[in-house]
Amino acid sequence: MAEYDYDVLVIGAGPGGYVAAIRAAQLGLKTACAESRGTLGGTCLNVGCIPSKAMLHGSELFEEANEGLLAKFGVQTGKVGLDLDALLSEKDDAVKGLTGGIEYLFKKNKVDWLKGHASFKDAHSVEVDGKTVSAENIVIATGSSVTPLPNVEVDNERGVIVDSTGALSLAKVPKHMVVIGGGVIGLELGSVWRRLGAKVTVVEFLDQILPGMDGEVRKEANKLFSKQGIEFKLSTKVTGASVRGKTATLTLEPAEGGDSEELKADCVLVAIGRKPNTDGLNLDAIGLETNKRGQIETDHDFSTKIDGVWAVGDVIPGPMLAHKAEDEGIAVAENIAGQIGIVNHDVIPSVVYTMPEIAGVGLTEEAAKEAGHKVKTGKFPMLANSRAKTNRDTDGFVKVVADAESDQVLGVWIVASLAGTMIAQAAQAMEFGALSEDIAYTCHAHPTHSEALKEAAMAVRGKPIHI
Numbered sequence: 001m002a003e004y005d006y007d008v009l010v011i012g013a014g015p016g017g018y019v020a021a022i023r024a025a026q027l028g029l030k031t032a033c034a035e036s037r038g039t040l041g042g043t044c045l046n047v048g049c050i051p052s053k054a055m056l057h058g059s060e061l062f063e064e065a066n067e068g069l070l071a072k073f074g075v076q077t078g079k080v081g082l083d084l085d086a087l088l089s090e091k092d093d094a095v096k097g098l099t100g101g102i103e104y105l106f107k108k109n110k111v112d113w114l115k116g117h118a119s120f121k122d123a124h125s126v127e128v129d130g131k132t133v134s135a136e137n138i139v140i141a142t143g144s145s146v147t148p149l150p151n152v153e154v155d156n157e158r159g160v161i162v163d164s165t166g167a168l169s170l171a172k173v174p175k176h177m178v179v180i181g182g183g184v185i186g187l188e189l190g191s192v193w194r195r196l197g198a199k200v201t202v203v204e205f206l207d208q209i210l211p212g213m214d215g216e217v218r219k220e221a222n223k224l225f226s227k228q229g230i231e232f233k234l235s236t237k238v239t240g241a242s243v244r245g246k247t248a249t250l251t252l253e254p255a256e257g258g259d260s261e262e263l264k265a266d267c268v269l270v271a272i273g274r275k276p277n278t279d280g281l282n283l284d285a286i287g288l289e290t291n292k293r294g295q296i297e298t299d300h301d302f303s304t305k306i307d308g309v310w311a312v313g314d315v316i317p318g319p320m321l322a323h324k325a326e327d328e329g330i331a332v333a334e335n336i337a338g339q340i341g342i343v344n345h346d347v348i349p350s351v352v353y354t355m356p357e358i359a360g361v362g363l364t365e366e367a368a369k370e371a372g373h374k375v376k377t378g379k380f381p382m383l384a385n386s387r388a389k390t391n392r393d394t395d396g397f398v399k400v401v402a403d404a405e406s407d408q409v410l411g412v413w414i415v416a417s418l419a420g421t422m423i424a425q426a427a428q429a430m431e432f433g434a435l436s437e438d439i440a441y442t443c444h445a446h447p448t449h450s451e452a453l454k455e456a457a458m459a460v461r462g463k464p465i466h467i
């Protein structure tokens, strides 16, 4: 039998890869993880989930103080000012603490960190930093990177046309930020800089923001963000950009084609999606092809069609989300160890961390109908929720989508300040195959925002109490 250096070698130490490595080691497998970045944690911890949430939290506190919400509750802050350097350094501290935490977990679980870029030599060996390392199982968890927009060149150093990484570290608050792409990154980082004082214009190719979310949620989000001051140019595409000094000039056209117009900005954020990282892996050496979208296809157990080669996270099909990658990381390690690791891809919550937050799990009403369900829905506005009223954060609603015949919950969509926390309950209920009645008859603590989910479930049968 062949002798390998490791039982498992994971390529990439993002949420998919580092979790796979730790679980494999916990299961008694000799494990290494190759990572080319100087710190562990991948996109999520270094330039994604964590720094963006630090900026969202800080900018939210700034806005609460600045717009008088704190004063309303008796908190006297005096004159409110912004120390952007302090905010950026707090964000960097959060990143440092958490990426260092993964290094500690690797040591604790005896996962070897192979520092450098890994590329395949054959199905059981890779080259990392000039050395060949072999493993019985290799897990590709190389994640994703920013999708470039033709004719719009990102230069994060210069800071005029940036991607999400650049937008997390701008040296000053832009006067006018144009965001290309009304998706998750555009709305989160657009919200950050708007709260800190920028005028923000979002240019979106489609006729509505937040593709993939429930139609009513998309409309409500547009209404709320417009009220907050973000300007939307929908059904519009950017065809080119030039930079002179500190000013970018964008050329815009209707998505369907037509007369062009110019838009000037001192900062442009390109956020039109992300693409899987497979360049430089030398997949040819193992005969592994990617699909049309550049993703690595896997079976339900995360094995690829090459024996001993597995893949998880953003590099495979499915939503590009950290918790999806993490769950796949656990499952792949369990499968490699001979256990049964499963991820239910029908129940993956997604959250946009704006204010209010926007969260969903399962099918949208539109997708449920398209899938052939007869659908009934229940909706409950946060305006009628006592805690939201008390806290003065009444924007949004909860919507439950259920099958009209079986009453099984097919999807839950929430726009609310605490939507990201509330959606966990919906995901768990759906994982257990809940009916809307099950949620409606579950006792919810009062006064909580979560009661709105109970009431929306009651509304599926037309019987909410507080409206």
Ligand code: FAD
Binding pocket: 011, 012, 013, 014, 015, 016, 017, 018, 034, 035, 036, 037, 041, 042, 043, 044, 045, 047, 048, 049, 050, 052, 116, 117, 118, 119, 141, 142, 143, 144, 164, 165, 185, 277, 280, 281, 312, 313, 314, 315, 320, 321, 322, 323, 324, 325, 353
């Ligand atoms: P990644 O995190 O991308 O990690 C892959 C790692 O592999 C990288 O560190 C890379 O350096 C390394 N690598 C690649 N190729 C090689 C190679 N050949 N050799 C060695 N190393 C290699 N998701 C959420 O769920 N919630 C959020 O709030 C959220 N916020 C986000 C905010 C932003 C601004 C961005 C950009 C993304 C956000 N995401 C969020 C998405 C989330 O970051 C990704 O879904 C997640 O990081 C994917 O994990 P992964 O392990 O598949 O890949």
Ligand code: NAI
Binding pocket: 149, 180, 181, 182, 183, 184, 185, 186, 188, 203, 204, 205, 206, 209, 210, 211, 236, 237, 238, 271, 272, 273, 274, 319, 320, 321, 350, 351, 352, 353
């Ligand atoms: P996205 O896919 O969410 O949104 C991209 C938007 O750009 C879409 O609305 C799309 O229609 C639009 N678009 C595409 N081409 C365009 C063009 N040429 N001109 C104008 N608009 C165009 O992608 P985004 O925001 O870049 O995020 C990437 C990934 O990162 C997402 O898949 C998301 O899952 C993940 N992410 C998750 C977060 C979270 O969970 N809170 C936060 C940030 C990112």
